[in-house]
Amino acid sequence: MSERKSENAPPPPPDKPVVIRTLGLRKQYGEGESATHALRGVDAVIGRGEFLAVMGPSGSGKSTFFNMIGALDAPTSGRILIDEVDVAQLSAAELAFLRCRKIGYIFQQYNLIKYMTALENVTVPMAFAGVGGDAARRRGMELLGLVGLAERFDHRPVEMSGGQQQRVAIARALCNGPRILLADEPTANLDFKTGQAILDLLEQINRERDVTVVCSTHDHRLLRLCDRIFWVRDGRIDRVDRKQDVTITAGSIGGGG
Amino acid sequence: MSPIEAKDQAPLSVGRCARLALSGMSYRLLRSGITTAILALAVAFLVHVVTHAIWTDRAQGWAWNALEPTRTADAWLTRLTTPDPVAQVRDSLGGLGPAAADRTAEYTRWSGRDDADVALGAARRFHAVQAWAERLTPTQSAVVLGGLDVSAWLSRLAQQPTARARLDQQLTALQLGPPGAAGRESFDRFVREDWPRLSRAVAEIRDHHAQAIDRLRAADTRPMLRRFLDPGPTLYTQLRDAGFEIREATYRELQAYAAYRQVVETVAATLQDPERRRRVEVRAGSADLPAVMAFLATRRGAAWWSQDVAGAAEDATARDFLTAGQRYTREQRWAAATEGYEPRRPAAPDATPGNKANGEAEPQDAAHGGAAEVTFAGVLPTATWWLVGLSLLVCAVGVSNALLMSVTERFSEIATMKCLGAMDRSVMQMFVAEAVIQGGVGGVAGVGIGWALTAGRGLWELGGLWVHGAASWPAVVVASAVSLGVGVGLAAAAAVGPAWVASRLAPMEAMRVE
Numbered sequence: 123m124s125e126r127k128s129e130n131a132p133p134p135p136p137d138k139p140v141v142i143r144t145l146g147l148r149k150q151y152g153e154g155e156s157a158t159h160a161l162r163g164v165d166a167v168i169g170r171g172e173f174l175a176v177m178g179p180s181g182s183g184k185s186t187f188f189n190m191i192g193a194l195d196a197p198t199s200g201r202i203l204i205d206e207v208d209v210a211q212l213s214a215a216e217l218a219f220l221r222c223r224k225i226g227y228i229f230q231q232y233n234l235i236k237y238m239t240a241l242e243n244v245t246v247p248m249a250f251a252g253v254g255g256d257a258a259r260r261r262g263m264e265l266l267g268l269v270g271l272a273e274r275f276d277h278r279p280v281e282m283s284g285g286q287q288q289r290v291a292i293a294r295a296l297c298n299g300p301r302i303l304l305a306d307e308p309t310a311n312l313d314f315k316t317g318q319a320i321l322d323l324l325e326q327i328n329r330e331r332d333v334t335v336v337c338s339t340h341d342h343r344l345l346r347l348c349d350r351i352f353w354v355r356d357g358r359i360d361r362v363d364r365k366q367d368v369t370i371t372a373g374s375i376g377g378g379g
Numbered sequence: 380m381s382p383i384e385a386k387d388q389a390p391l392s393v394g395r396c397a398r399l400a401l402s403g404m405s406y407r408l409l410r411s412g413i414t415t416a417i418l419a420l421a422v423a424f425l426v427h428v429v430t431h432a433i434w435t436d437r438a439q440g441w442a443w444n445a446l447e448p449t450r451t452a453d454a455w456l457t458r459l460t461t462p463d464p465v466a467q468v469r470d471s472l473g474g475l476g477p478a479a480a481d482r483t484a485e486y487t488r489w490s491g492r493d494d495a496d497v498a499l500g501a502a503r504r505f506h507a508v509q510a511w512a513e514r515l516t517p518t519q520s521a522v523v524l525g526g527l528d529v530s531a532w533l534s535r536l537a538q539q540p541t542a543r544a545r546l547d548q549q550l551t552a553l554q555l556g557p558p559g560a561a562g563r564e565s566f567d568r569f570v571r572e573d574w575p576r577l578s579r580a581v582a583e584i585r586d587h588h589a590q591a592i593d594r595l596r597a598a599d600t601r602p603m604l605r606r607f608l609d610p611g612p613t614l615y616t617q618l619r620d621a622g623f624e625i626r627e628a629t630y631r632e633l634q635a636y637a638a639y640r641q642v643v644e645t646v647a648a649t650l651q652d653p654e655r656r657r658r659v660e661v662r663a664g665s666a667d668l669p670a671v672m673a674f675l676a677t678r679r680g681a682a683w684w685s686q687d688v689a690g691a692a693e694d695a696t697a698r699d700f701l702t703a704g705q706r707y708t709r710e711q712r713w714a715a716a717t718e719g720y721e722p723r724r725p726a727a728p729d730a731t732p733g734n735k736a737n738g739e740a741e742p743q744d745a746a747h748g749g750a751a752e753v754t755f756a757g758v759l760p761t762a763t764w765w766l767v768g769l770s771l772l773v774c775a776v777g778v779s780n781a782l783l784m785s786v787t788e789r790f791s792e793i794a795t796m797k798c799l800g801a802m803d804r805s806v807m808q809m810f811v812a813e814a815v816i817q818g819g820v821g822g823v824a825g826v827g828i829g830w831a832l833t834a835g836r837g838l839w840e841l842g843g844l845w846v847h848g849a850a851s852w853p854a855v856v857v858a859s860a861v862s863l864g865v866g867v868g869l870a871a872a873a874a875v876g877p878a879w880v881a882s883r884l885a886p887m888e889a890m891r892v893e
Contacts, residue, residue: 294799
């Protein structure tokens with residue numbers, strides 16, 4: 123494992139219990155000369171209940187970072203600790219357990235299962251958690267109610283708009299009561315207004331349920347909602363801003379600090 | 380909001396798996412349909428080949444038995460004009476079954492002299508030697524018999540003492556027991572004394588047979604068929620007087636058969652007349668005897684024939700034509716069905732009393748009709764097994780490909796499932812469940828199609844669903860169940876590979892694969 127520190131000092135630890143911690147995270151695709159270095163040593167600390175935005179241009183390594191902290195992909199070197207447990211130490215079944223109970227995922231492409239209705243999609247993770255039948259359906263309906271789609275429970279993804287699909291995905295991500303919600307560009311495929319609704323929903327979930335939300339995005343509206351911003355560039359965390367450090371004007375930002 | 384009850388990461392229940400697989404399949408109806416259809420075809424082929432073999436075998440045995448009266452009648456009509464061939468005399472003398480018993484009584488009478496019992500004993504020993512020779516492997520048979528049939532071989536042994544000595548060496552070298560279960564010395568005596576005596580007895584029997592035929596002909600010079608048509612027991616008495624051992628029941632069957640043959644011959648004779656032939660051709664579509672008889676097998680055809688075609692000299696009625704037409708058509712079909720059929724011979728009698736079944740009765744000696752004895756390996760010729768194996772292989776490749784495609788195009792779905800907490804095992808379960816459902820549906824459909832094919836082919840080749848009455852249902856059911864199992868197993872086996880690969884992938888790798 124590389125002990126080389128990134129150029130920047132690690133982000134200051136927040137004043138909350140640590141949920142996710144990464145140490146010297148590196149990821150490289152391919153071998154030798156042609157290797158692509160998606161992450162070049164990332165140290166980050168994310169606290170409980172934070173609303174975190176990960177920003178950066180395309181190809182900067184945001185998605186890779188997102189996948190790493192979601193335990194969806196293994197790093198080339200470095201460590202990821204979720205609730206202070208090293209993900210690399212977990213067995214396949216324990217990883218499944220982690221993905222099922224502790225983390226909720228929201229994708230840019232929604233990734234709903236095409237042949238299932240909204241309610242079925244929401245209950246899939248509960249089936250994997252061993253909750254089935256009426257209990258799962260009741261909870262699924264509650265969550266669909268939360269995202270405002272209770273009356274559309276019987277629709278399949280093709281019969282729903284992007285915003286509605288994303289809301290089903292959020293309901294699905296919440297169904298096993300996760301501590302962490304990872305959203306990978308959740309608004310990138312949505313129009314302005316729908317995107318705003320999704321962001322509001324994420325913020326509401328963050329506030330009401332004390333769920334840590336990590337959101338990789340290009341959407342500058344998020345800057346107003348989040349507690350901290352990681353600026354990722356070239357496989358490294360370039361800068362960490364707190365919300366109060368950023369001045370926002372309509373449609374553009376001026377970075378501070 | 381109610382807190383969730385956290386249990387362990389649970390494997391999917393069977394019902395849940397089936398539901399997931401079914402909803403997935405209904406979404407990909409076309410692909411699932413094609414996979415199912417491939418499986419159905421493979422199973423159908425297997426079921427059809429095996430059940431057809433079983434059914435055909437049964438049907439042939441049935442048809443063979445059904446033709447027995449006709450064969451007996453034909454044999455009787457022949458032996459009323461020609462003495463029995465040597466081999467037949469030898470085989471019937473002391474043979475098994477009621478027919479052979481009658482024949483033995485007749486032959487014993489004809490053998491005339493006081494050594495009838497000796498001839499009978501010699502014949503029984505000959506049967507034992509013959510049975511022994513049949514049990515030899517082809518190599519042993521080639522060494523011992525030297526390509527001769529058993530009677531020629533015995534004659535040579537009887538004439539050449541050197542051949543007898545050589546036989547001793549051969550038997551020792553091949554580690555074979557003496558021919559015909561009795562000791563080697565007893566065999567030696569049989570060859571030197573009984574065999575020539577048997578040959579003499581057979582010649583004598585044939586001589587007497589020829590004399591009996593002459594006596595019959597002296598009484599009445601009309602052809603035999605005509606004489607059978609006479610009412611009353613005149614011919615029967617003449618037959619008994621001439622020395623033929625014929626039962627009254629057999630005689631009546633012969634009369635019925637003669638009447639039927641007479642009608643057929645009348646029809647054949649009528650067709651020789653060009654004028655009438657042309658009229659028949661117009662009406663029946665063809666003037667070939669089988670076609671005309673098939674036409675007569677209909678009420679309409681028989682009536683037309685008896686009114687418009689039959690001459691005044693023919694005293695047959697429409698009913699006679701109808702019966703004859705039906706019998707002729709039926710027997711033609713049965714004859715076609717039994718073409719190449721080898722009836723299973725009853726076990727050869729043993730020479731030495733007290734040494735009856737020596738424990739190594741061959742399976743084919745078992746009476747025809749034991750369902751349990753039908754083994755698949757025995758039912759099909761080797762070439763067909765190759766065909767079955769190859770078709771299954773092709774089907775396996777097709778199904779693997781279909782399932783591989785199905786897995787590949789679902790990588791992102793699998794990745795999503797894994798993000799949502801699916802264990803590797805659950806992913807496997809879902810795909811194998813899907814394959815098993817497809818295999819089951821395809822298998823059941825395949826069994827149905829296979830049966831339909833067999834029924835259709837039975838109808839086409841053997842002329843009727845009566846074949847199924849002769850079917851061995853247990854064997855057919857077992858064959859179908861095995862085929863169904865093969866279908867499901869094939870699908871499951873084909874699914875395991877791709878599903879294994881898919882379940883091992885890290886979620887993000889799986890998403891990237893697309």
